Amino acid sequence: MQTALSQLGPVIVDGIIYSAWLFIAAVGLTLVYGVMKILNVTHGSFYALGAYAGASLTAAWLARGYPPMLSYAVLLAGALLVTLVAAPVIERGLLRFMYAKDEVVILLVTYALFLVLEDVIKLIWGVNPYFVAEPYALLGSFEVGGLKYPTYNLILVGLALTLAAGLAWVLRATRVGKLLLAVIHDPEMSRALGVNVDRFYLVTFGLGCFLAALGGSFTAPTVSVVPGLGVDVIVLSFAVVVIGGLGSLPGAALGAVIVGLVRSLSVHYLPQVELFVIYSVMALVLAFRPRGLFGLAEPRKI
Amino acid sequence: MKKLRLATLGLLAAALAPAGVLAQQPVKIGFVMFLSGPAASPFGVPAKNAADFVVDELNAGKGPAPYGKVGFGGSKIEMVGIDEAGPATSVVTEYRNLVQRSNVDLVIGYISSGNCLAIAPVAEELKKFTNFFDCGTPRIFEDADYKYVFRTSPTATMDSVGAALYVKEAKGSVKSIAGLNQNYAWGQDSWGDFEASMKQLAPGVEVKTSQMPKLFAGQYNAEISSLLSAGADVIHSSFWDGDLEALILQASPRGLMDKSVTILTTGETAMHKLAAQIPDGTVLGARGPFGPYAPDNSYNRWFSKGFEARFQAPPNYASYQMAQAILGVKAAWEKAMAANGGKRPSNEELGAALERLTFEGPGGTVRMAIGKGHQAVMETAYGMTKRVGGKLTMVNVKRYPAEVVTPPDGVKSADWINGGFKKK
Numbered sequence: 001m002q003t004a005l006s007q008l009g010p011v012i013v014d015g016i017i018y019s020a021w022l023f024i025a026a027v028g029l030t031l032v033y034g035v036m037k038i039l040n041v042t043h044g045s046f047y048a049l050g051a052y053a054g055a056s057l058t059a060a061w062l063a064r065g066y067p068p069m070l071s072y073a074v075l076l077a078g079a080l081l082v083t084l085v086a087a088p089v090i091e092r093g094l095l096r097f098m099y100a101k102d103e104v105v106i107l108l109v110t111y112a113l114f115l116v117l118e119d120v121i122k123l124i125w126g127v128n129p130y131f132v133a134e135p136y137a138l139l140g141s142f143e144v145g146g147l148k149y150p151t152y153n154l155i156l157v158g159l160a161l162t163l164a165a166g167l168a169w170v171l172r173a174t175r176v177g178k179l180l181l182a183v184i185h186d187p188e189m190s191r192a193l194g195v196n197v198d199r200f201y202l203v204t205f206g207l208g209c210f211l212a213a214l215g216g217s218f219t220a221p222t223v224s225v226v227p228g229l230g231v232d233v234i235v236l237s238f239a240v241v242v243i244g245g246l247g248s249l250p251g252a253a254l255g256a257v258i259v260g261l262v263r264s265l266s267v268h269y270l271p272q273v274e275l276f277v278i279y280s281v282m283a284l285v286l287a288f289r290p291r292g293l294f295g296l297a298e299p300r301k302i
Numbered sequence: 303m304k305k306l307r308l309a310t311l312g313l314l315a316a317a318l319a320p321a322g323v324l325a326q327q328p329v330k331i332g333f334v335m336f337l338s339g340p341a342a343s344p345f346g347v348p349a350k351n352a353a354d355f356v357v358d359e360l361n362a363g364k365g366p367a368p369y370g371k372v373g374f375g376g377s378k379i380e381m382v383g384i385d386e387a388g389p390a391t392s393v394v395t396e397y398r399n400l401v402q403r404s405n406v407d408l409v410i411g412y413i414s415s416g417n418c419l420a421i422a423p424v425a426e427e428l429k430k431f432t433n434f435f436d437c438g439t440p441r442i443f444e445d446a447d448y449k450y451v452f453r454t455s456p457t458a459t460m461d462s463v464g465a466a467l468y469v470k471e472a473k474g475s476v477k478s479i480a481g482l483n484q485n486y487a488w489g490q491d492s493w494g495d496f497e498a499s500m501k502q503l504a505p506g507v508e509v510k511t512s513q514m515p516k517l518f519a520g521q522y523n524a525e526i527s528s529l530l531s532a533g534a535d536v537i538h539s540s541f542w543d544g545d546l547e548a549l550i551l552q553a554s555p556r557g558l559m560d561k562s563v564t565i566l567t568t569g570e571t572a573m574h575k576l577a578a579q580i581p582d583g584t585v586l587g588a589r590g591p592f593g594p595y596a597p598d599n600s601y602n603r604w605f606s607k608g609f610e611a612r613f614q615a616p617p618n619y620a621s622y623q624m625a626q627a628i629l630g631v632k633a634a635w636e637k638a639m640a641a642n643g644g645k646r647p648s649n650e651e652l653g654a655a656l657e658r659l660t661f662e663g664p665g666g667t668v669r670m671a672i673g674k675g676h677q678a679v680m681e682t683a684y685g686m687t688k689r690v691g692g693k694l695t696m697v698n699v700k701r702y703p704a705e706v707v708t709p710p711d712g713v714k715s716a717d718w719i720n721g722g723f724k725k726k
Contacts, residue, residue: 006531007528007531010527010528010530010531011524011527013527014523014524014527015524017523018521018523018524021521122338127338127342127343127347128343128347129343129544129547129575131547131551131575131576133551133576133578133579136551136552136555137555141555141556145531146531147527147530147531147556148530148555148556148557149523149556150555150556153523219520219521221551222521222548222551222552223520223521223544223547223548223551223552224543224544224547224548224551226340226343226543226544227338227339227340227342228339228340228518229520229544231518232516232518232519232520263524264524267513267515267524267525267527267528268524268527268528268531271511271512271513271514271525271528272514274513274514274515275485275514275515275516
């Protein structure tokens, strides 16, 4: 057995990489919940759609011999494309008629949509796997503690930091962010004061879905894109978001970091408990803070 | 009025039906494999393609000798295909439907070991001849006896024992091993058998780490780091499908396969799709003498050439296992017919004919030698990848006879391995 300390570098790096991936995959879920009080199960579908779109567009891009360095932009474009096509249809065509209904009903509606979209994905892309390995190896690798890591992982970390900073800035420091906070606190009053709440809902839902798709498309180069990709993501994202507190942006970030580091520690030092450790952290947090680390008590409505 | 019309139609149909239809009733076979879900693309669809190909060839009387007779003993084969996906309870319900509503003559199918374990007692209860073509767990015939249940593919014991023999031989001395397997029956059994075999073959071998991530976890950076820093001589993985492909994509750029001899026991299913990403020197298994390890015999030439021409992709091990399953039942069917004077065999006669039968297929000789004659044994093979002229080929291929990698009849796999692979 090697000394436990010599592994510490890789443990932290693995933890940070996994946290970054988790944050990108989960942040859209907390955003949509925070603004619209919808637990959006189609989040997993958008992750899968993003992965498929990213993989197939990038593969086509590379097959035509276009510059491989721009493939990262193509991954981004893939996520944007599926969101622009699918999100407005779902929000305007179905969800907006459900807002008056109970949260549980909306949850079931998005779950049904998730099942439908799983089959839509199979109709479009079939059951065979898609690969775009090139972007993963393109940037070379760096070393920590004698272990090689593809530099692509740093893109994920950078992306996560950018998203976190960007969202925090929009919410805290812009006029749109202030209006959004008003909508979150009281949609009816905001509407009475002339805020276009419908548009806020559409944009928020679109943004949440785009973040999921972005997570999918930037994961595509490291995995085999196969049917069922979105199922596990929704479970993990939910765990992260619940630990942090549903609807809280810093909560999602902290949740991702905790889960990432705990998982990495267990993989390195105690692999037997890896499967169990994420959910035991979740249970522990909920036992002491039932609304999650950053969860706010909801103002009572009359 | 309506009744009359129906009656006329019936008469008309009877008159139009060619003579001999009643005498030559088709053999209705239920085929069950994953047609959706993650196991569809690596196993289910290649197996279904193999069934389509073999059945069409046999119905046209174009099978290689001695499989040249049309269909099964002159009766054409009618396929009833169903999806294996879903929880075990619904798989059992679908099986009952197949037997009791669709009235199939026999069933060939099942990829998941869990499903095989669930189906076997039901097949026995319904007295329906059922041949498992792919699932791996040795427990089916080690923990129970069946009259109507057969498996014409070898068990997974062979994959783990063969893997241990191969790495021992390739590496000379193995001082440490590490594993990366999925946390469910298949992954745990595969690793358990491999670890036990290595402990027999290389006494004092150190287990550096055994990683068991969740099935379909997808992200393996931390596991790969742990394996890299463990620096074991040999790394064993029974990952399959998307997980296998993700592992290759994430591990190759980090040099895992360069640092340790890495054995991927089901690696053959990814070998064509990820030819560019699998580094030289990776040990790949095909769960038997299939795919790149299949012998050059007339059955293999007929099967692999015909399959590739029809589906534009080479058959993988699941395809071979399916072809072998159909040919084995055909051999038994025709043997039973010869024994009963050319009549259509009952399920009991068919079973009696398949028991302890030896037949040839695209993977070579299959002997129904263990599990009281209900479980097949075959030789197995492992090899290392090497890029030759841009094409991934297998070199240093070692073949292991069935007796070396399979326990004798009546001995449980785990006891046999822990007892030092004793012959009876």
